[in-house]
Amino acid sequence: MGDAAHAELLDHEVYQKPFKVAPDFEFWDTPDNYRRSHIGDDKLPDKMKVWRVQNTGKDYGGVVARAYGFTDSPDAEVLALGFNRGKEYGAVGVGRHGNFLQWGYSAAPSKMTDAGKKFFVNCVCYIKRFDGKAPLVRTTSSHRLDALRLAALINRIKNKDFFSATFSSDLMEKYAADPNGLVQYYKTDFEMIYRDKVYRIDSELKSLGLDSNRGIDTLERLIGLLQDKTHADAARGLLTRYTNESFASADQWQHWLESNRDRIFFSDVGGYKFFVAPKGYLLPDSP
Amino acid sequence: MLGKHTLKGKSGCTVLTLCCVLVMIFAFGCRKKEQPQGSRRGSSTETTKPVPAPERVYQADTDEKINLRILYAGLPNTERAKDFTDFLAEHFAQVETIDYNTFKEGQSRGFDVVILDYAPRPNISREYSRATITVGVPGADICSSLSLKTGYL
Numbered sequence: 001m002g003d004a005a006h007a008e009l010l011d012h013e014v015y016q017k018p019f020k021v022a023p024d025f026e027f028w029d030t031p032d033n034y035r036r037s038h039i040g041d042d043k044l045p046d047k048m049k050v051w052r053v054q055n056t057g058k059d060y061g062g063v064v065a066r067a068y069g070f071t072d073s074p075d076a077e078v079l080a081l082g083f084n085r086g087k088e089y090g091a092v093g094v095g096r097h098g099n100f101l102q103w104g105y106s107a108a109p110s111k112m113t114d115a116g117k118k119f120f121v122n123c124v125c126y127i128k129r130f131d132g133k134a135p136l137v138r139t140t141s142s143h144r145l146d147a148l149r150l151a152a153l154i155n156r157i158k159n160k161d162f163f164s165a166t167f168s169s170d171l172m173e174k175y176a177a178d179p180n181g182l183v184q185y186y187k188t189d190f191e192m193i194y195r196d197k198v199y200r201i202d203s204e205l206k207s208l209g210l211d212s213n214r215g216i217d218t219l220e221r222l223i224g225l226l227q228d229k230t231h232a233d234a235a236r237g238l239l240t241r242y243t244n245e246s247f248a249s250a251d252q253w254q255h256w257l258e259s260n261r262d263r264i265f266f267s268d269v270g271g272y273k274f275f276v277a278p279k280g281y282l283l284p285d286s287p
Numbered sequence: 288m289l290g291k292h293t294l295k296g297k298s299g300c301t302v303l304t305l306c307c308v309l310v311m312i313f314a315f316g317c318r319k320k321e322q323p324q325g326s327r328r329g330s331s332t333e334t335t336k337p338v339p340a341p342e343r344v345y346q347a348d349t350d351e352k353i354n355l356r357i358l359y360a361g362l363p364n365t366e367r368a369k370d371f372t373d374f375l376a377e378h379f380a381q382v383e384t385i386d387y388n389t390f391k392e393g394q395s396r397g398f399d400v401v402i403l404d405y406a407p408r409p410n411i412s413r414e415y416s417r418a419t420i421t422v423g424v425p426g427a428d429i430c431s432s433l434s435l436k437t438g439y440l
Contacts, residue, residue: 018353063427065437076436095437099416102430102437106423108367109374121353121378124420128355128399131418138413138434269436 001104002059004028004050005093006081014079014119014126021122023051023115028083037088039148050083053093053116054107061106064091069143069269074282075136079123088149094123098135101127136277137270144186144193144268151175151182168198194241194272202241204234213242214266219274223257226250242266243274352380358398360387360406371404392417408432 007025015021027047034044064082067090071077075098082093082104093104101123109117150166155177157163163172167182175182186193189201191212202213208231210218219242225235227250239253240246247253257264263277357379361368363386375382385394387406395401395417402420403409408429421429421437431438 061423063424063439065427065430066440070436073436092437097430097435097437099418100430100433100435100437101418101420102426102435103420103422104427108370110370117374124357124375124379124400124402125353125355127418127420129418131399132416134414134416135435139436139438140434 001062001064001082001084001086001091001093003052003054003056003062003105003107004083005053006083006089007049007051008081009079012079014122017122018125019118019122021115021118023113025049025051030089031083031085033085033087034089037149039088039145044089048083048089051115052113053080053105053119054112056107056111059085062093063104064093065095065102065104066143067091068145068149069267070095072143072265072269073135073137073267073275074265074277075133079126080119094119096127096130099127099130099133100135101130133281136281137267137275139269140271141195141269144190144199147186147193147199148183148190151186152179154179154182166198168200195268202238205238208234208238213272214268216261216264218242219257219264223250223253226253242272353378354380355399356381356397357383358395358401359384359404360390360401360409361404362387367404371402375402395419403429 004026007023009015010021010023026049028050030044030046030048038044062082062084064084064087067078067081067088070092076096078092078095079101080092080094081089082091084091084093092102095102095104103120103123105112105116107116109120112120147166150163154163154167154172154175156179160172167175171182171185175185186199186201189206191214192202192206193199194202194213205213205218208221208225210221212218219239222235222239222242225231226239228235245253245256247256260276263279263282264274265277266272266274357375359368359372359375359382361371361384363384368384372382372384383398387403387409390403390406390409392409392411392415395415398417400418400420402422403426404422405425406421406429407425411429411433413433421427424439427437427439430436431440
């Protein structure tokens, strides 16, 4: 990452106080790496609206974090998309995870633009609100979008060991020369992707008629199925797969769900599990 | 007595008149200085040109710096560290510095925000929860070592 950020997130409060960040905008050519790594069906524009955070004149020196799964837990948020020439569009130039705010730009303040300086001061003030709020999840896995991104490379990376922790040997063999086919395989059951050593489609969940592994209604259905003798074992196995809980009875599961419903979230990055945010965590005090 | 008095009265009147003139000149002078402000206020509403919102909540006055205590962990005696601390001191009530090579998480006690500027991986536990800014590639490296989403990959 170099000097610039994309203009998308300027309505976030971190751009409003204590300083109003009002940058000058420019339109820069869309980098080729954005096109290469673009997963969606839409077409990226030829130019993108950016603003300069700093003025080093270099298009390197800073760093962005991967976009995939960054916001799949409520303890993390993107504060600036970094204009970069290495990763995907949407990669994070400035982001927060728990009590940590990563400022991906490289320059000291004297090389920051006026808007960049204000943004930095605002970031210092903003992160204060998250003092004592350590992250809820840690990165233990990679997001399901990574399955699609890597599937598109299946015929371009010749060292198959590269994919040994990504795709099963069966899939690698079947789609060795067909990246589009492999991408489509995961796209078709995108909501059923999980990781167990490699990216898998949850056929057990599908067989129960569920359409996603990450919705709160999935938890409700699985807990409900604990009362059904035919499916209770399968439901129990799936609850073990997707939570860190191990209640003995259906009533205990139900009580857990009802007590925490508003604070339950699912994170791919955290390990394809449902987690519960502690009470009060999601409502940081006003500054 | 009366003559003297009259004379005295005449000269008093002259002095009084001069004083009045001076006061009026002064008063009109002040008013002239004030008028443009008043007319600016008036014209800004009349022309419906929006008055830009103040960009700073905190004024430059040193008494009104942002009331946060900042611990800057950088590499001492470098231009970069000076650059950062000068900048931070402009805006924040208290800024202290420390060598990032000797930073221990316990030293963050008593500070509102810690800035780890280009610090190579300090020894930070997963229990550490002080509001902290990590900077640049080394910052992302710290985040990676703590398995944070803000990490390098």
